[in-house]
Amino acid sequence: MTVRCEDIASRPEFLHLSALEGIAVDLRYAGVDNFVGRDLYGSLDCAWLHRLAATGLGLAAALLAREAPGHRLLVLDALRPHRVQVQLWDHLEGTDLRQYVADPARGSIHSFGMALDVTLLDPRGRELDMGSGFDEMTERSHPRLEARHLASGELTPEQVRHRELLRRVLVRGGFQGVDNEWWHFDMLDRQHVRQHFTRVD
Ligand SMILES: [Zn+2]
Numbered sequence: 497m498t499v500r501c502e503d504i505a506s507r508p509e510f511l512h513l514s515a516l517e518g519i520a521v522d523l524r525y526a527g528v529d530n531f532v533g534r535d536l537y538g539s540l541d542c543a544w545l546h547r548l549a550a551t552g553l554g555l556a557a558a559l560l561a562r563e564a565p566g567h568r569l570l571v572l573d574a575l576r577p578h579r580v581q582v583q584l585w586d587h588l589e590g591t592d593l594r595q596y597v598a599d600p601a602r603g604s605i606h607s608f609g610m611a612l613d614v615t616l617l618d619p620r621g622r623e624l625d626m627g628s629g630f631d632e633m634t635e636r637s638h639p640r641l642e643a644r645h646l647a648s649g650e651l652t653p654e655q656v657r658h659r660e661l662l663r664r665v666l667v668r669g670g671f672q673g674v675d676n677e678w679w680h681f682d683m684l685d686r687q688h689v690r691q692h693f694t695r696v697d
Pocket of ligand 1: 573606611612613679680681
């Protein structure tokens with residue numbers, strides 16, 4: 497099951513992010529501020545998620561508003577068409593960084609609109625310090641290693657608190673994080689999504 501990104505507006509299972517309140521959107525692959533260094537989305541509108549993920553994101557935003565008034569979620573990537581996933585994968589060919597990008601042969605959960613890259617904005621609209629940048633492909637970005645980084649001083653207690661706040665609201669919204677990227681969250685089991693959801697090409 498696939499649908500072209502150009503046709504997604506006609507598919508009721510997807511929701512545009514503009515329909516959600518309290519969410520800021522800055523899709524990094526829709527500009528040159530990303531690890532590839534060029535605009536990968538061009539004229540494609542990728543500010544979409546599957547309804548299940550969009551509902552979870554809305555819930556996370558509401559929880560954040562209660563827990564840290566004035567703060568907002570900033571979406572860095574949401575729906576990522578399969579054709580763009582192929583470009584990310586190809587860009588990392590010959591490097592040891594492919595753990596950070598899903599093999600297009602299996603399919604990225606982003607391409608189903610069921611994954612999201614997200615950070616936090618403070619009440620003045622500035623990104624909270626997470627200790628490493630979005631798509632920084634180093635161990636400093638690995639949530640699994642935070643205790644070690646905290647002990648060594650690689651991450652400060654404040655940076656870890658910021659990550660924990662982000663995770664807390666996303667997890668309560670129904671998402672699960674991953675071991676190696678503080679910014680990435682999946683809705684539902686990956687294998688289930690790949691088998692039962694429509695991939696956007
Ligand atoms: Zn991601």
